[in-house]
Amino acid sequence: MNISVVIPLLNEQESLPELCKWIEKVMSTHNFSYEILFVDDGSTDASWETIQSLSKDNNAIKGIRFLRNYGKSQGLHAGFAKAQGDVVITMDADLQDSPDEIPDLYDMIMNQGYDLVSGWKKKRYDSVVAKNLPSKLFNWAARKISGVKLNDFNCGLKAYKNVVIKNIEVSGEMHRYIPVLAKNAGFSTIGEKIVIHQARKYGSSKFGMDRFVNGFLDLITIWFISKFGKRPMHFFGLLGTLMFIIGFGFALYLGVDKLFIHTKARLITERPQFYIALTSMIIGTQLFLAGFLGEIILRTKNNEERYKISEELGVGS
Numbered sequence: 001m002n003i004s005v006v007i008p009l010l011n012e013q014e015s016l017p018e019l020c021k022w023i024e025k026v027m028s029t030h031n032f033s034y035e036i037l038f039v040d041d042g043s044t045d046a047s048w049e050t051i052q053s054l055s056k057d058n059n060a061i062k063g064i065r066f067l068r069n070y071g072k073s074q075g076l077h078a079g080f081a082k083a084q085g086d087v088v089i090t091m092d093a094d095l096q097d098s099p100d101e102i103p104d105l106y107d108m109i110m111n112q113g114y115d116l117v118s119g120w121k122k123k124r125y126d127s128v129v130a131k132n133l134p135s136k137l138f139n140w141a142a143r144k145i146s147g148v149k150l151n152d153f154n155c156g157l158k159a160y161k162n163v164v165i166k167n168i169e170v171s172g173e174m175h176r177y178i179p180v181l182a183k184n185a186g187f188s189t190i191g192e193k194i195v196i197h198q199a200r201k202y203g204s205s206k207f208g209m210d211r212f213v214n215g216f217l218d219l220i221t222i223w224f225i226s227k228f229g230k231r232p233m234h235f236f237g238l239l240g241t242l243m244f245i246i247g248f249g250f251a252l253y254l255g256v257d258k259l260f261i262h263t264k265a266r267l268i269t270e271r272p273q274f275y276i277a278l279t280s281m282i283i284g285t286q287l288f289l290a291g292f293l294g295e296i297i298l299r300t301k302n303n304e305e306r307y308k309i310s311e312e313l314g315v316g317s
Contacts, residue, residue: 001034004035004089009040067310071172074307077307088165096198100159100196105119116159116190117177133250153179154191155195168181180222233291244281
């Protein structure tokens, strides 16, 4: 199979028929073998019923339905687990991503040697104040912290080699940083393509301003995990040891000063250095224990189920 199109969605029943026809037209024009894998992230409208109806006319249309809303990252994770195509394309269901970009994205993966290609919506139709400016700031910070030189981390239109999506774990709200996850996994050939951004035709956006705050916090998380996720003791243990040494140094100074130099001076507990020493040693011990517990958890953790699927339509095990 040439292409798997993975589309996570939430309450997009109006756009689904038009999106399917558009994708089908592109695939038939270029003679691609394909599957369209919709992941219904707990929609409360008739999205799932629409997917079922569409699949009756085209057996390439498949679906996964969550019991409730788990988030876009979990939707992509479920879709990636089932995708069978040589190239996996992700896009949003709101018609703001153009399926006409699929052939070029496929070519960049199959013929130009890229592991991953991310779309860049250079010209956007969103609000300048509410979305465009915060997005530019967010993308700048993401480039600086992650080292991945992309202009648009938030673009849902991306293409991957199948081997890439089978070797990364998309959890939490990390869907924005799949290129960073791929880079950390060893897939370093990452490209970018300017893509068309279309104005939303139906419904309203499911994301608010809080996504930029959450996105920045997720960026800090992914930076930390990429650096110390496999060796937490190297971070917490080092900080804890330094703090403990600082505290012990103050305590030793106070002890020597009291016993041998200023024997009749004020009590040790009346000196500010005593509280610095005490606090530093306590914090140092706690940090060291945090690193130790992190190592234990890392070695004993089980991969817990992150979402519940209520129904599947046409997908394999």
